[in-house]
Amino acid sequence: MIRAHKIRLHPTPEQANYFARAAGTSRFVWNWALAEWERQYAAGEKPTALKLKKQFNAIRREEFPWTWEVTKNASDQPFLDLGKAFTAFFEGKARRPRFKSKKRSKPSFYLANDQLELKDHHIWIPKLGWVNMAENLRFKGKVAGARITNIVDWWFISITVEVADRLPDPRKAAVGIDVGLNRLATLSTGKGYENQAFLKTALKKLRQANKRLHRRRTGSKNREKARRHVARLHYQIACMRDDVLHKLTTRLANCYGIIGIEDLHLHGLLKNRRLSRSFSDAALGKLLNLLTSKVQQRGGQVMKVGRFFPSSKTCHSCGWKWESMELSDRLFLCQNPTCAYYQLPQDRDHNAGLNILAEALRLIGLIDQVVTGIGSDDDVNLAVDAG
Known part of the structure; x- marks a missing residue:
């Protein structure tokens, strides 16, 4: 390796x-x-x-x-x-x-x-x-x-x-992960990790720095100083984002052996004019790449669920689908009278994480097996330090 x-x-x-x-x-x-x-x-x-x-x-x-x-x-x-x-x-x-x-x-x-x-x-x-x-x-x-x-x-x-290849540790715990913009990742255990949105936070400083850059005369030393200042701001944002992504993916890879996650069409998401900057700021593509490589290095498996799988619109308990669900609906309400979660508000992302976990286990062939071992909320209690 x-x-x-x-x-x-x-x-x-x-x-x-x-x-x-x-x-x-x-x-x-x-x-x-x-x-x-x-x-x-x-x-x-x-x-x-x-x-x-x-x-x-x-x-x-x-x-x-x-x-x-x-x-x-x-x-x-x-x-x-x-x-x-x-x-x-x-x-x-x-x-x-x-x-x-x-x-x-x-x-x-x-x-x-x-x-x-x-x-x-x-x-x-x-x-x-x-x-x-x-x-x-x-x-x-x-x-x-x-x-x-x-x-x-x-x-x-x-x-x-x-370096020498190390033998993978046996890990039986499985988890489903739903990624998004409000919360960067929501686990099927109910644990969520907020999206820090570093670019959005520093946008005011970046705009001021870019104004100073474009007001400087082309080829002057002051313009070069302003250009370096803008570059340092962008690099600082990238470093803070990478720090969060590495800490999150490393902890998940250490705690879980099977991880189910959505196969997102990232290029299509970036074409949305209203959300393209938010998707770029969240760096979901890098999150998936880091998670896949780290889990595989530790002998685990990442199962990608199809992008058309209705994880957010489906009740994880009975399978009822909310066809008219909108992006603004943050709570999932099952309308099946026979369901144990009938009219019971559920977190939309948590419900999606449970559906992704079930679908990933079905694709692997472990849906009927009892997954035990590590993987509680305490095991994945990650204190993200963006500083």
């Missing part, structure tokens, strides 16, 4: 300058290789990453001597990345590779495992020396490589490590 740990770096001004030059070299080599690939492809040739690398190294010392000032991985890895990008494009898995802009692209460069050394909270980089890291590497295993990236004037390193 390959795991990655992203750590913030604390470089000196000279080291930060080295990082910028290495990232610039990597961007230049990518653009050169992409232009040469397009030229050869248009001429009827069959370019490959290895051929382009040999062609570049043949003229590198005479035409691009400044590329030797940084680690060799900054000029070697872009060819491999471009080859993988075109392979994914031809297989229909990604869009066509594009040129990287100095202003719009994210500065980054790669380091192979033989080009770095870890010691406590420091990392050694060729032609630079030891650089301070904010924390030690969490994982123990063989270091496969690393990538240094610049995000809002801060430098981060993402270290990939090959």
